[in-house]
Amino acid sequence: MSRVSDLETVSKENASNEFKEESPIEAGMTSPPHVHNELPYRLYKRRFLGLLGMVILNIVAGLSWPWFGPIANNMVSDFDITLNEVSWLGTIEACIYLPMALSIPYLYSRFGLRRCCDIGAIALVLSAWIRYAGTVKSLSSKSAYTLLMFGQCFAGVAQPVYQVLGPKYSENWFNLQGRTTATMIVAIANPIGSAIGQLLSPLVGDSRQSILVLAIVSTAVVPFILLIHSQPPIPPTYAASTPSAPFGVLARDILLPKRSHESKMSGRQRLDFVIIAWIFGVLVAATNTFSILTAQIMQPVGYSDDVSGFMGACLLLTGLVAAIVTAPLFDRVFTKHLAITGKILLPILGGAWLSLIWAVKPHNTGGLFAIMTILGVTSVTMLPVGLELASDLSRNAEGSSAILWFMGNLLNIVFVLAVDALRAGPNAEPPLNMRRGLIFNGAFVLASVLLVLLIKGEQVRKTLDEEKLAEARAVVTG
Structure with missing residues (x-):
């Protein structure tokens, strides 16, 4: 198997430039190099930083879906809406999630993992502050609710990005001795975020203050995107070197299946x-x-x-x-x-x-x-x-x-x-x-x-x- 120059997707985001200074030993190579030959698969310590970024962003992306349930009665009184309309703030996010989840493989093949995560982070910030714009007291009830719903739509764009791409990040960066563990860590991050959202939303003041806290948290985690890279210069496994x-x-x-020739x-x-x-x-x-x-x-x-x-x-x-x-x-x-x-x-x-x-x-x-x-x-x-x-x-x-x-x-x-x-x-x-x-x-x-x-x-x-x-x-x- 060839080295970096033969990997078709390494050129995305100029990933090779970021890793050239990392020696094989520092990179956590699975086996020490011989005089002329070395294994075509390597591990890099940087994979753990990227995993941390995926986990943090996945946790925060999971906050918004259950956020309004525990404060539903406050939302009714503060925004003059019904309990059914409060329920739809969570339901609309789930509805947007469906087509977005199926579009992520295409986005990944077109832009790479890092750019997809960037899209998720941008959607996360937009959702946060559009929702907060709906807390302005001078707005009518319908206008405020429209902004809240619009913000939840962007949350429905952000949430599936980190859930769907978790197994792909594991495949790109981890070998057979760590791939399932990495997948597990990313997969459970979203349920943790949902649990935190249910606990946190009623504890931080009235409904408007609660929405502000969600906006601040959603914005504060965006720098973690810098920890995530699409793939290493040298893959950890054969699967990581082969495009899906x-x-x-x-x-x-x-x-x-009868019509599929591939x-x-x-x-x-x-x-x-x-x-x-x-x-x-x-x-x-x-x-x-x-x-x-x-x-x-x-x-x-x-x-x-x-x-x-x-x-x-x-x-x-x-x-x-x-x-x-x-x-x-x-x-x-x-x-x-x-x-x-x-x-x-x-x-x-x-x-x-x-x-x-x-x-x-x-x-x-x-x-x-x-x-x-x-x-x-x-x-x-x-x-x-x-x-x-x-x-x-x-x-x-x-x-x-x-x-x-x-x-x-x-x-x-x-x-x-x-x-x-x-x-x-x-x-x-x-x-x-x-x-x-x-x-x-x-x-x-x-x-x-x-x-x-x-x-x-x-x-x-x-x-x-x-x-x-x-x-x-x-x-x-x-």
């Missing part, structure tokens, strides 16, 4: 990818829906806002711990066991969601916290597993990630509307309970996750990377 197929090719490969996936791999995308979307939707409606699910059966919040925090925190522990194991120990892991954990996860139908009842705090722990450990662990397995099957990290996150947000809209519509009436016992919504959620999740038993989960990309690395080592040592 255009997103249209991947879409045709999945939807119209197919990379076999029929078995295509079926596995479709199943993974569906399960990923269902799990993201179920988890987000429960997070949004936790208080509305728990309050009718006697749990306070504080206890409901602690349950949501328990799900997230236990999941974070589990993901931090398991991701390095997938990189270094269970390197070819992603599918097996899914077949073990997903049925347990489905059973836990189903059990909420009977567990959400008065005086069952301990049982509910136990279920939240199971949900957190299994669901958050499966987040990087799904993203990496889809990338391995498709050999297209940014394209597969776009499809998975698109499915998650599309089904999230469906789940929120369905569960809310299934709410019991004020004359039910207890009034306004969400039991029918829990039945829908649990039954749908369990039926979907059992499809994992049908997948083979061949990690084609990882196998090819290992083969190319072995060939390179044979050349160096031979």
